[in-house]
Amino acid sequence: MSAELDPSTVVVHAGRPARVPDAPLGPSPVFSSTYIAGGDRGYGRFDNEAWAALEETLGQLEGGRGLTFASGMAAVAAICDLAPVGGRVVAPQHAYSGVLALLDQQAATGRLSVTRVDIADTDAVAAAVVGADMLWVESPTNPAMEVADLPAISAAGRAAGATVVVDNTFATPLLQQPLKLGADIVMHSATKFIAGHSDVLLGAIITADDSLWTALEGRRRSLGAIPGPMEAWLALRGLRTLALRLDRAQSNAAFLAERLLDHPRVSRVRYPGLADDPGHARAAAQMSGFGAILSFELGGDAAGAQRVCESTSLWVHATSLGGVESMLERRRRWAIEVPTIPEDLIRLSVGIEHPADLWADLEQALKA
Ligand code: PLP
Numbered sequence: 001m002s003a004e005l006d007p008s009t010v011v012v013h014a015g016r017p018a019r020v021p022d023a024p025l026g027p028s029p030v031f032s033s034t035y036i037a038g039g040d041r042g043y044g045r046f047d048n049e050a051w052a053a054l055e056e057t058l059g060q061l062e063g064g065r066g067l068t069f070a071s072g073m074a075a076v077a078a079i080c081d082l083a084p085v086g087g088r089v090v091a092p093q094h095a096y097s098g099v100l101a102l103l104d105q106q107a108a109t110g111r112l113s114v115t116r117v118d119i120a121d122t123d124a125v126a127a128a129v130v131g132a133d134m135l136w137v138e139s140p141t142n143p144a145m146e147v148a149d150l151p152a153i154s155a156a157g158r159a160a161g162a163t164v165v166v167d168n169t170f171a172t173p174l175l176q177q178p179l180k181l182g183a184d185i186v187m188h189s190a191t192k193f194i195a196g197h198s199d200v201l202l203g204a205i206i207t208a209d210d211s212l213w214t215a216l217e218g219r220r221r222s223l224g225a226i227p228g229p230m231e232a233w234l235a236l237r238g239l240r241t242l243a244l245r246l247d248r249a250q251s252n253a254a255f256l257a258e259r260l261l262d263h264p265r266v267s268r269v270r271y272p273g274l275a276d277d278p279g280h281a282r283a284a285a286q287m288s289g290f291g292a293i294l295s296f297e298l299g300g301d302a303a304g305a306q307r308v309c310e311s312t313s314l315w316v317h318a319t320s321l322g323g324v325e326s327m328l329e330r331r332r333r334w335a336i337e338v339p340t341i342p343e344d345l346i347r348l349s350v351g352i353e354h355p356a357d358l359w360a361d362l363e364q365a366l367k368a
Helices: 007-013 049-062 072-080 097-108 122-128 150-159 210-223 229-239 242-261 280-286 302-310 355-367
Strands: 065-069 087-092 112-117 134-138 163-167 185-189 203-207 268-270 293-297 327-330 346-349
Touching (some): 007 049, 007 242, 049 203, 049 229, 072 097, 072 210, 087 097, 097 112, 097 134, 112 122, 122 150, 134 150, 242 268, 242 355, 302 327, 302 355
Parallel strands (some): 163 185
Antiparallel strands (some): 185 203, 268 293, 293 346, 327 346
């Protein structure tokens, strides 16, 4: 497919079978644990038609070769396994708590050492990455919504000889392409916006470096964290509408961010789309949109924040994000959330409902 196509066209057309008479329009999930000998696929843990179609589509979007995994965390674990035993990983102070917990576990066993930095502080990242083996980046970060200077810290990471990894889950491949900004590896929890319907767990990795791709594909074979064919097929089906879903969700998010900013009970709104957000200029420079996740705080009132989450009727009180349904949660309800995330911080994953309905429900919950 032509490289000049807009990504919103690529999500619709990539990863489809050749247009020959009687060919189906899309790939099928192949339910077979093995294949007849003599071909390239070999065995069900090595390859599947539905994975291949999703990987081709994600590869085109990010500018590399894709690999799908059983979950976002399975992809994270495969990437971390690339670091040498005793190696050092530089990771954000704030990032998805599951990733930070995995790094802590690896540090506790001596498998890795971990240096945590404010990922928005470019000088601090550049200093920390000297002598490190891997730089783990999330931008915007979950749930603090900090924005890293991806070109600058990727250059610093590479200059230090570290493998630069960007978790691009919040931005999606439509809003940000980290490989083009200097990263070595992009990772997604495809569970979120890519699949988009809160019905699948799936992870993805994309890299333009053939030796990294081969090493990661080898980890998937040997660690066995493969996606189910049905999950890969559902994720590709969801991906077909990502551009439409994201357009609506991020315009809803921008609307809600402004409403929350004006609300007397709200002390802070974190959304890079707001003109005075600390990450606004960076996000505007390296992203083509500000995304559909935002966080807000209630002046230190953690109990009030919990009540808000329990008082909505339309917003779903649940963890996870990136689905068509709007969801909210107080992140510190989880014991593993980073203690510097405020107790009263509520993360919103804005869906595709009508913005007036979303605001009406949130407003009545804020009164509760
Ligand atoms: N990265 C980010 C930014 C996430 O938000 C999540 C899950 O919430 C993950 C990775 C882990 O993905 P999964 O839940 O698909 O294993």
